[in-house]
Amino acid sequence: MNFDALIIGGGIHGSATAYHLTNAGIKALVLEKDYVGRHASGVNAGGVRLLGRDFAEVPLSKEAMTRWQTLDQELDADTGFRRRSLINIAIDDADMSKISSRINQLAESGYDHEVLIDQQELRERLPHVAPNCVGGVVSEQDGYAIPYKATSAYRLAAERAGAIFHEGEAVQSLRQIGDNWQITTDRATYNAGILINCSGAWADKTAVLMGDNVPLSHSAPMLMITARMPHFAGPVVGAISRQLSFKQFENGTVLIGGGARVLQTATTTEQRWTTRNWRLLPRRLRPSFLS
Numbered sequence: 001m002n003f004d005a006l007i008i009g010g011g012i013h014g015s016a017t018a019y020h021l022t023n024a025g026i027k028a029l030v031l032e033k034d035y036v037g038r039h040a041s042g043v044n045a046g047g048v049r050l051l052g053r054d055f056a057e058v059p060l061s062k063e064a065m066t067r068w069q070t071l072d073q074e075l076d077a078d079t080g081f082r083r084r085s086l087i088n089i090a091i092d093d094a095d096m097s098k099i100s101s102r103i104n105q106l107a108e109s110g111y112d113h114e115v116l117i118d119q120q121e122l123r124e125r126l127p128h129v130a131p132n133c134v135g136g137v138v139s140e141q142d143g144y145a146i147p148y149k150a151t152s153a154y155r156l157a158a159e160r161a162g163a164i165f166h167e168g169e170a171v172q173s174l175r176q177i178g179d180n181w182q183i184t185t186d187r188a189t190y191n192a193g194i195l196i197n198c199s200g201a202w203a204d205k206t207a208v209l210m211g212d213n214v215p216l217s218h219s220a221p222m223l224m225i226t227a228r229m230p231h232f233a234g235p236v237v238g239a240i241s242r243q244l245s246f247k248q249f250e251n252g253t254v255l256i257g258g259g260a261r262v263l264q265t266a267t268t269t270e271q272r273w274t275t276r277n278w279r280l281l282p283r284r285l286r287p288s289f290l291s
């Protein structure tokens, strides 16, 4: 079967790529070995963040943030996006001076989206913050989305435009024949002039099939979600000097992320580290962060 473009992987990247290509008149096929959104694109912290980005990422992140504001209308679907301010809390003066110097550096590049807040404003925005927290930095344009909804929204919009998705079909080999790529899966053979590697944590394996060497390491951040609880936090919250973030959804559940990142393979989980990190998460939240 012949297509203009073959996309390996049905995560957010594969689905969004299919959407944009199809709308540009390019006939695209997405091949997904499991089901769309099964992996990192279906289960993650859902952060839509401009705050704290590496300087090199800021222009792209600003462009993405503009798109997020109207993405539901564009895709005619609910991505779960909610615009919320994002605050990174400073627990001491050293954190505050880190924030100040970063804000100055951003200003030199013409950016003003990160704003310093003092202790009083922090308390007004987050009434339950621990008394020792001295201030923070806020970005008003940030927010969160529901990852599986966002990925599905792209997939459905791509399909409406004419893209084709095959789930449960793993790419097994690739060959370049002249200007074309030939893909063989466990079901069929496909040809296309354009081949796009959107295979996430497996991208190194796909690259090898293409004759390319893209070394990749994997790490797993920890996430936990609570039962529904009374509303206590409107903003998404992070911290300057510790790996911790949380957001409270409209249904009252709180998604907490943080803990040490665990190095792992794309297929295995290190149970010992996982258990230890679960215990670390609530300890990091209290007592120095929230009262």
Ligand SMILES: Cc1cc2nc3c(=O)[nH]c(=O)nc-3n(C[C@H](O)[C@H](O)[C@H](O)COP(=O)(O)OP(=O)(O)OC[C@H]3O[C@@H](n4cnc5c(N)ncnc54)[C@H](O)[C@@H]3O)c2cc1C
Pocket: 008, 009, 010, 011, 012, 013, 014, 031, 032, 033, 034, 035, 036, 037, 038, 039, 040, 041, 042, 043, 044, 045, 046, 047, 048, 145, 146, 147, 150, 151, 169, 170, 171, 172, 198, 199, 200, 201, 202, 203, 206, 221
């Ligand atoms: C709304 C949203 C918010 C996010 N927020 C955060 C956040 O707060 N923090 C954070 O750290 N990250 C966040 N992320 C990013 C996320 O953690 C991942 O980095 C991202 O989703 C990776 O997308 P992907 O499409 O590259 O990979 P994946 O979702 O992993 O998709 C790759 C797909 O390729 C398929 N595949 C691999 N090999 C083959 C093969 N040989 N044949 C066929 N299929 C194959 C896999 O089965 C998989 O489904 C967010 C993502 C979204 C969508």
